[in-house]
Amino acid sequence: xxxxxxxxxxxxxxxxxxxxxxxxxxxxxxxxxxxxxxxxxxxxxxxxxxxxxxxxxxxxxxxxxxxxxxxxxxxxxxxxxxxxxxxxxxxxxxxxxxxxxxxxxxxxxxxxxxxxxxxxxxxxxxxxxxxxxxxxxxxxxxxxxxxxxxxxxxxxxxxxxxxxxxxxxxxxxxxxxxxxxxxxxxxxxxxxxxxxxxxxxxxxxxxxxxxxxxxxxxxxxxxxxxxxxxxxxxxxxxxxxxxxxxxxxxxxxxxxxxxxxxxxxxxxxxxxxxxxxxxxxxxxxxxxxxxxxxxxxx
Amino acid sequence: xxxxxxxxxxxxxxxxxxxxxxxxxxxxxxxxxxxxxxxxxxxxxxxxxxxxxxxxxxxxxxxxxxxxxxxxxxxxxxxxxxxxxxxxxxxxxxxxxxxxxxxxxxxxxxxxxxxxxxxxxxxxxxxxxxxxxxxxxxxxxxxxxxxxxxxxxxxxxxxxxxxxxxxxxxxxxxxxxxxxxxxxxxxxxxxxxxxxxxxxxxxxxxxxxxxxxxxxxxxxxxxxxxxxxxxxxxxxxxxxxxxxxxxxxxxxxxxxxxxxxxxxxxxxxxxxxxxxxxxxxxxxxxxxxxxxxxxxxx
Numbered sequence: 001x002x003x004x005x006x007x008x009x010x011x012x013x014x015x016x017x018x019x020x021x022x023x024x025x026x027x028x029x030x031x032x033x034x035x036x037x038x039x040x041x042x043x044x045x046x047x048x049x050x051x052x053x054x055x056x057x058x059x060x061x062x063x064x065x066x067x068x069x070x071x072x073x074x075x076x077x078x079x080x081x082x083x084x085x086x087x088x089x090x091x092x093x094x095x096x097x098x099x100x101x102x103x104x105x106x107x108x109x110x111x112x113x114x115x116x117x118x119x120x121x122x123x124x125x126x127x128x129x130x131x132x133x134x135x136x137x138x139x140x141x142x143x144x145x146x147x148x149x150x151x152x153x154x155x156x157x158x159x160x161x162x163x164x165x166x167x168x169x170x171x172x173x174x175x176x177x178x179x180x181x182x183x184x185x186x187x188x189x190x191x192x193x194x195x196x197x198x199x200x201x202x203x204x205x206x207x208x209x210x211x212x213x214x215x216x217x218x219x220x221x222x223x224x225x226x227x228x229x230x231x232x233x234x235x236x237x238x239x240x241x242x243x244x245x246x247x248x249x250x251x252x253x254x255x256x257x258x259x260x261x262x263x264x265x266x267x268x269x270x271x272x273x274x275x276x277x278x279x280x281x282x283x284x285x286x287x288x289x290x291x292x293x294x295x296x297x298x
Numbered sequence: 299x300x301x302x303x304x305x306x307x308x309x310x311x312x313x314x315x316x317x318x319x320x321x322x323x324x325x326x327x328x329x330x331x332x333x334x335x336x337x338x339x340x341x342x343x344x345x346x347x348x349x350x351x352x353x354x355x356x357x358x359x360x361x362x363x364x365x366x367x368x369x370x371x372x373x374x375x376x377x378x379x380x381x382x383x384x385x386x387x388x389x390x391x392x393x394x395x396x397x398x399x400x401x402x403x404x405x406x407x408x409x410x411x412x413x414x415x416x417x418x419x420x421x422x423x424x425x426x427x428x429x430x431x432x433x434x435x436x437x438x439x440x441x442x443x444x445x446x447x448x449x450x451x452x453x454x455x456x457x458x459x460x461x462x463x464x465x466x467x468x469x470x471x472x473x474x475x476x477x478x479x480x481x482x483x484x485x486x487x488x489x490x491x492x493x494x495x496x497x498x499x500x501x502x503x504x505x506x507x508x509x510x511x512x513x514x515x516x517x518x519x520x521x522x523x524x525x526x527x528x529x530x531x532x533x534x535x536x537x538x539x540x541x542x543x544x545x546x547x548x549x550x551x552x553x554x555x556x557x558x559x560x561x562x563x564x565x566x567x568x569x570x571x572x573x574x575x576x577x578x579x580x581x582x583x584x585x586x587x588x589x590x591x592x593x594x595x596x
Contacts, residue, residue: 207590208590209589209590213587213590281579282580285511285514285580285583289495289507289511291507292505296501
């Protein structure tokens, strides 16, 4: 087994936009295998590699691809880049995941922490991805916004990942809860409202009626997730301002008839609220509304 | 002045779909004047008459038209067929309205009762219109659904309206509050949710997540409007079922970028709730959301 210095055997489960982005960038200096759901995608990646498109720059990386059921246990470090609502099935089906020394979860929300608690891996990391990435086809992803990946250690040791591309910075933090809860609050306040109202992020700041609802949802969320409220509100509004002309991922999911991450985000908050015997009327209304819109979409 | 038997001088303020429908049908046996906002529409009606289109039947009626500021006081009976949000301005500008012996308000919601209280007319009626009507142009309205007009006496005497067309029945009821509050509750439960979710009425019954919200809103509304809850819920669901494939007027207003009747409907409920020092979290959220969507639309 590799000790984390120099080239590592890195596995990535998931052939979506984030999986492709990680596989491409990490393949530059590491021995990367991407595990896809379909054999078709694996074949295409083995044939064509993974292409990352940026503003003035297109680059293709050779990446080995396999379908998910095989050989994850040979990896030094395994990233799990699937949506949270797929995680339960994945962990049930892929028992070999626990044989990997170092595993890193990249889901939004915090619902997956319940699953993670039960895993036997020596090192468990949780991360959030702040890049903008758009999957174009089975082997191509557009890196629409250069951000960063923040990783915290849930259990075990911090890995040493060397020679990472400058457009793909990875930051390691001590406090995993802080990283995940910050992202969760931001997502909880911005995503469901923009998806319900079908507006870009900036409209939540510009439209006083919508802005009031942002505050209402924020109040619900921070009554459950312990945080510095003043700093957190500043973070939420800053991100909303910086992404003013973007559509949130949840709005895009709704527009394209896909399943959203509403369970990972507000669903988690509501479960935590229930444990504390608290009723969050507006959050519950928003959650039900998005579930209904999802249901309507198919 | 006419005593209500035989032909009456009937005035109608408002050249929208309901105004045109009333003017057309009543012109068959009465001396009707329609008061429009624009001189252009008045000229067109004076030239072409008012045309009512039905499934297998198109009929044009001669109607006199004037712009709103003139000669309402000569009428035996005056219908006010403008949206509630125009009413305040109308009553301020058109002082002669109080000189009409018999006046009938056809607004949705109940916010206009506050205005009505202060009027000096001998007879004041309030009505609700259950017809489907679509204004095509300044002189043409499609009678898309034959329903009825329910009128209650707020003050004074019930008029005798003779020779009314069979496709345009008018029912007189003792209890004006009952008529208006029934329509208000139905509108409050169906219109804002369908407009927010952008769905036809039937979807509120079919989609369990949306159906739950119908019940939530209903609970809010009947906590303010005194009613027989069981019967009222049956009325709401029956109307929702009977109009399953229709878009609510509020959804159409939103889709076409028009001002909605949200103030007349949920706005009124929230004012009444405030008087009782009650907070209606979901109704407030819905009200704000629709105001925000209206604002966004222009």
